[in-house]
Amino acid sequence: MSKDTRISMAVVRRLPKYHRYLGELLRNDIDRISSKELSDRIGFTASQIRQDLNCFGDFGQQGYGYNVKELHNEISKILGLDKQYNTIIIGAGNIGQAVANYSSFEKYGFHLKAIFDKNPKLVGIKIRDIEIQDVDELSSYLDNNKVDIAIICVPRLHAQSVADILVSKGIKGIWNFAPTDLQVPDDVIIENVHLSESLMTLSYRLNERNLFED
Amino acid sequence: MSKDTRISMAVVRRLPKYHRYLGELLRNDIDRISSKELSDRIGFTASQIRQDLNCFGDFGQQGYGYNVKELHNEISKILGLDKQYNTIIIGAGNIGQAVANYSSFEKYGFHLKAIFDKNPKLVGIKIRDIEIQDVDELSSYLDNNKVDIAIICVPRLHAQSVADILVSKGIKGIWNFAPTDLQVPDDVIIENVHLSESLMTLSYRLNERNLFED
DNA sequence: TAGATTGTTAATCGATTAACAATC
DNA sequence: TAGATTGTTAATCGATTAACAATC
Incomplete structure (x- = not known):
């Protein structure tokens, strides 16, 4: 789940928002999303979304986008929400x-x-x-x-x-x-x-x- | 109380903290402070403090620093705390x-x-x-x-x-x-x-x- | 295969820090 | 006056955006 180099607080503070929007997509039974579509909803640029996510791993797939469930799950883990x-x-x-x-x-x-x-x-x-x-x-x-x-x-x-x-x-x-x-x-x-x-x-x-x- | 050019949110979010620290100085009867001393307390660099304050006016005085009561009052006004x-x-x-x-x-x-x-x-x-x-x-x-x-x-x-x-x-x-x-x-x-x-x-x-x- | 969209590098933009002349 | 410290410009650093080759 990790690449190296220190993650900036600017990125960290966006993570919970990704988590929230992906949770909402999940509830709406949307199972894939591109950085462009997510950008339209969440208000960050598509470029920034891809940069942010790439701090932590290669979660997407060219030509397809991101699997919502998988990405939501990854971000949960990144945030430490898989722990008690x-x-x-x-x-x-x-x-x-x-x-x-x-x-x-x-x-x-x-x-x-x-x-x-x-x-x-x-x-x-x-x-x-x-x-x-x-x-x-x-x-x-x-x-x-x-x-x-x-x-x-x-x-x-x-x-x-x-x-x-x-x-x-x-x-x-x-x-x-x-x-x-x-x-x-x-x-x-x-x-x-x-x-x-x-x-x-x-x-x-x-x-x-x-x-x-x- | 104002210069021109749009103030960035980074600056705006620091203003309440200046207000709080200056309030504390006031309570401690400290009536003048340099950007260096304030830096030691508040944790921003002296340079940043001077830059921030200069977005709104020339509140300091060379060789002296800032008058605590006056600066606190100015920041109150900037934040709109003089209104109801x-x-x-x-x-x-x-x-x-x-x-x-x-x-x-x-x-x-x-x-x-x-x-x-x-x-x-x-x-x-x-x-x-x-x-x-x-x-x-x-x-x-x-x-x-x-x-x-x-x-x-x-x-x-x-x-x-x-x-x-x-x-x-x-x-x-x-x-x-x-x-x-x-x-x-x-x-x-x-x-x-x-x-x-x-x-x-x-x-x-x-x-x-x-x-x-x- | 062709189209879509990523991952990633390079370019730009903005914010922070350093430096110093101005001046109290 | 001399020392201190500002206001402000220039340099640096970091974050965002643009661009595009890689690839599914």
Whole structure:
């Protein structure tokens, strides 16, 4: 499934979109597609699609195009969706609860195993059959359970100290919803979801085109 | 506050981060900063920082650097955070409720005015003093109220039809949390938050570096 | 075989970084 | 004034697009 040379983040961030569009083609019982047709749907150029896919292998066939099922499957593997991940959520406020309830991540192999919060009013409450634990138990939980991805949903000022605990226990993947940039060693991967940055980008663009006049 | 020539999205997506770091400097009573010092904190090169800021004006001073308060204020204006926006949420499920409860958007000028859902069990419930309305009332609400930004939090299959209503009523800004790409006219701005794409990028990177072995 | 479409190289475009004169 | 640091131009780097030979 692999060629060499480092894959750029620009390419990586397009992969989930390929995965999504191919999944949709599958649901519509379309079993082959050319880079040109895919381009028309997904909005990347055909040339870019072929370049992107060729980073990972020769999935197409001249004169034919790509087999949808096969390509979807390959991209799943490239994204690591053929594996299972144990996840935990730290912070059971608005965002934490929303993510906890987002059960559709399960189908991609992400299994929520535990939820932590420091608010005594939340500790003990169950979300999707998982009882919220006191965050003081986070360390000992990590000593006794394999966790692949930790999801940080605590307020900004607590995020770094939570990250420090996670790192000290060997967690290598952090999905960070706190509006701050976490300091972690190089071998720990952070994926940020900065909602206010996204919203600010939207307001910038509204004003830029003079679409917004008060 | 402006120079000419179109600003690239690469620059635009860095602006909220400048805003955030400058806000932090302000809170720490630091009143001037050089591009070099800011570079050390924010992680962009000093050269890039100067280039970015110069897209919008000459905010610095040779030999001195930048005045933190002034620059923060300028970037606020550039991002349109000096204005007020009426927002509505369509879809009061997990994500919709989480965003509705996220009151910190208010301080940037984003005011939640209405929430819609089609589930009769949710209609009538109040979130932050706002009563969830039946989505059938969306059209007439838009006829009678000025809305600047609509936040789509409905399931994938309903997202496009909601977007169609919004567009037909003249909404120009959509913050889309549904895992799909919406079709809208060129003058409507869409900002997507695709959580599963973000999570898949994380799992890709975990596997890429062989940090994840099952 | 002829037509279609890939994989891949080369050309272009855009974004980042380096360098330095201008100037506070 | 001398030192610091900007604004801005030029150089480099990387990503996208175009082109086309290879081949199914």
